[in-house]
Amino acid sequence: MAVKRGGDMAIIWLIVVLNRRITDAARGRTNRVLDTMALAKAAQLQRRIDANRASRLLAPAACTLGWFHWMRYHSLPDGSDTGELESALEWFGTAISVSARAPIPHEVRRVFTDGHLQQAQAATEILERMHHVDDQAALDHAIELLHTAVSDTPPEYPVLSAYLSHLGIALQTRFERTGSLDDLNAAVTACLKAVTMASADDTGRAAYMSNLSGALRSRFACTGNRTDLDESIINAQGAVDEASSTDPNIPAYHSNLGSALRIRFVLDSALDDLNAAVIAGQHAVSASSPNDPQIAVYLSTLSETLRTRFERTGGVADIRAAVDLSRAAVDVSTPGHPHFATSLSGLGLALRVRFEHTGALDDLNAAVTASRAAVEATPLGHSDRSDQLANLGIALRTRYERIGALGDLDEAVAASRRAVDETPSEHVDYADHQAKLGLALGLRFERKRDKADVDEAVTVNRAAVDATPPGHLNRASYLCGLSNALQMRYRHAGAMKDLDGAVTAINGAVDAARPDHPDLPRYLSALAGTLQSRFEKTGALEDLDAAVTANRTAVDGILPNHPHFAIHQYNLGVALRTRSETTGAAEDRREAALLWSRAAGSVSAPAASRLRAARACAQAIAELDGPAAAVVMYRAASELLRLLAWHGISDADRQYLLTNEAGSLAHDPAACAVTAGDLRQAIELLEQNRSVVWSQLLEARIDLTELELAHPDLASKLHRCRTVLDEPAHHDASPRLRAHAASRTGGIGIPIEDR
Structure with a gap:
């Protein structure tokens, strides 16, 4: 019966x-270190010693493995022995780092005495530590x-x-920490030399190719040089093809290939x-072990690729999987893990994209929470912190656009500004952070009308x-942002140079975007806005026709369930x-009414957008088909008031939204009903709409304690007013309210029941 050997006894055995095989090889029996059994025993020893680097047997085990590969290096034919020498030097280096008197070949000891291997090992240890700390001085060393x-x-x-x-x-x-393009160029040069100098049988060649691929991909992101991207993909594919089945870096090779292919798709x-790219990412995840320190990276990279495919195809399964993968990345990284913050940020991005598809506010709230946690998990001064701040700014800005809470917008501006402030001006991401700050400032200008913001x-x-x-991937987006800012300022101050600049910038954005770019509808809509503004200034009908065409193309190019549709x-x-x-073309107005009707019914759109569309539709129907036909759409608009000013936002935000979006909705529907001769419905609509508006503005959560102390009579009246306003509108309204409503519709006092 075989004896099971474990722990130190197995290593000693x-x-x-x-050592017996090494001795035999030294005496001329070289097959003793070349056969498959020898390789299997060496692999067993390596696995055991790698699993317990603190073992007292590390030095003798490393020395044995060094001698084993050294003998194989001398026994194998020239050209097929390169990997053996590298392995021998690595293990001999480990041996003498534990015990300076370890028995190693004299010529190898001279290599270590020369110092370059020790220097390289010290540098490697520092680089490993850089995964956990952001120590610029250590990196420079x-x-x-x-x-x-x-x-x-x-x-x-x-x-x-x-x-x-x-x-x-x-x-x-x-x-990546400083944004210095000189460093990136030097990185590409060094990685390229590594690949060029490595022989075909060098066991490290696949890793060198993958590293070169990553450096080239980074340089492409900076310069837009297409050759870099193509070479990146060639080397990434080469790494996958040349890797041996036992190469521990196989997941990284597939993940790098997937990243490069995704960029080429963009x-x-x-x-x-x-x-x-999706298949490569799936290979990376499936080939990695649960304790792989890079598993969070592979999960996040695959999530990003699936998000991209969802944005192209609309496949719901992709965005669901992307969110699940991002959650898994957070789960495997845990607080304190070097990839924890970036995994949280990736989860925030995935949730935000899913919100844009479903309109589910829970996803958007969770995106804000994850993005904020990513910032909190990233220490001050860390190179990733500016990216986390920028992503938080986007999530907050998106939530502001959805529900209108000014606190979200102010925080979005603050986060975006900190992202800019914490990024060196020469860094590759500096321009992107500036553009995101510009978007947040533009939204705040529209809300507060502070010229300093615009x-x-x-x-x-x-x-x-x-x-x-x-040619840069983001240039079209930046041009669109500039155009929007210039148009805002034109509408505020009326300077024609701003409008001309807005038209030039947005034309550049449209020209720079390919026909199926996911953001092209947004660029076209912005182009239409600038053209329509120019028509209003100059009266040039061709500008207005072009605005209609651009808007129509934008509608045709976006999925109907998208919040921006x-x-x-x-x-x-x-x-x-x-x-x-x-x-005077009536068909244009009728088509406009149909479009507004569909927009009002879009459950994925912000309530303010839906209400705006419903009001416009009702007004158009009243002009086209008479006031009676418009009452139904006015009723729909009235229902949207409750969604517009929900109690989850502050009183000031509700008042702003009701003041700016509700407009004359409190009385326009009733006026239509009166004109149509339906006084019962007029009173009902008037009571309903005014009830919604006033109950929102004076909703019961407001503390009236101070008012009761200073003016008890006024407080009592306000309490009674609230009680009445909180009652739902119905046909059997109180006589007093009916009489008051009748007086508000022109003094008509005909009793409802006598009609």
Whole structure:
């Protein structure tokens, strides 16, 4: 019966077995270190010692493994022994780091005495530590060590490729923290040399190619040089193809390939690339072990790819899976994990995208919570913190657009501003953070009408455009942001140069976006707005026709369940109404009414957008078909009032929304009913709408204690008023209210029951 060996006894036994084989090989029986049994025993010893680096047997085990690979290096034919020398040097280095007197070959000891391997090992340890801390001085020191190791290593030493690849990783890491393009260029150069110098049988070649792919992909993101992206994909695919089945980095190779393919899809819109990116990401996740330190990265990367495919195809399963993967990334990283904050931020992005599909406020609230937690989990001074702040700003801005809470908008501006302030001006993400700040400032200008906000929005958006070269993935978005800011300022101050600048910028955005770009409907809608503004200034009908066409294309290019679909329909309706008013074409106004009716019924759209559309539709129907026909749409608008000013936002926000969006809704429906001769319905509508408005403005949660102390009679009247207003509208209204309503409709005092 076989004896089971565990713990130190198993390691000792494997050391003895391998040392016998090494001794036999030294005596000329080289097959003793070349056969499959020898490789299996060496692999067993490596697994056991890797699982317990604190073992007292680390030095003798490392020395044995070093000698094993050293003998294989001398026994194998030239050209097929490169990986063996690298492994021998790695294990000998481990042995002498534990025990300086470890028995290693004299020529190897001289290598270590020269210092380059020790320097490289010290640098590698620093880089490993960089996953957990953001120590710029330590990173600079690691780069210095690797530069020295590279310069001190003879060209014929195969380990030079590894040093170069590690140097490339270190330089790219520093680029990610500082945004220095010089570092990124140097990283590409070092990684390219590593791949070029490595022989075909170098066991590290796949890793070198994958590292080169990552550096090239980063440089493409900065410069937009298409050659970099194509070479990145070639090297990523090469890493996947050349990796041995036992390579522990296989998940990373697939994940890198998926990232590069996803970016090429964004450029070319080739669905085959996107599907291949999803498959690569799935391979990365399935090939990784639960304790892989990079598993959160693989999960998040696959989530991002599925989000992208959802935005292209609308496949609900993709966005559901993206959210689930992001949640899993958060779960496996846990607080304190180096990827915890980025996993939270990715979850926030996935939830926000799903909200944009479903309109589910729970998803949006959860997105804000996750994004805020990501910021809180990222220490001050960390290079990722500015990205987390920018993502939080987007989530808050989106929630403001949905429910209208000014606190969200102010916090969005603050978070976006901190993202800019915490990013070096030369960093690759600086322009993107400026553009996001510009969007938040523009929204706040529309709310508060503070000219300083719109002026700053123009400034930061223009800076983002100026810093972004033609062909860059984000240039179209930045141009659209600049156009919106300039148009806001034109509407505020009336300077024609702002309007001309807005038209030029948005034309540039439309020209820079490919026909199936997911943001093209937004650019077209913005273009239509600038053209319509110019028509209002100049009276040029061709501008108005072009505005209708641009708006129509925007509507055609967006999914009906998208929250912005209703907004685009409303904008097209406005352009058609303007043209109808100019040309007298009744069909334009009727189409506008139909578009507004559909927009009002869009459950995924913000309540303010739906209410705006319902009011416009009712007014158009009244003009086209008479007031009686408009009453139904006015009733629908009245129901939306409760959604517009819900109690989840502050009193000031409710008052703002009711004042700016409800408009004359309190009396217009009743006026239509009176004109149509339906006095019963007029009184009912008047009571219902005024009840909603007043009960929202004076809702019962307001504390009247101070008023009761100062003016008890007034407080008592207000309490009675609330009680009446809180009663639902119905046909059997009190005589007093009916009489009052009748007096408000022109003094008609005919009893309802006598009609």
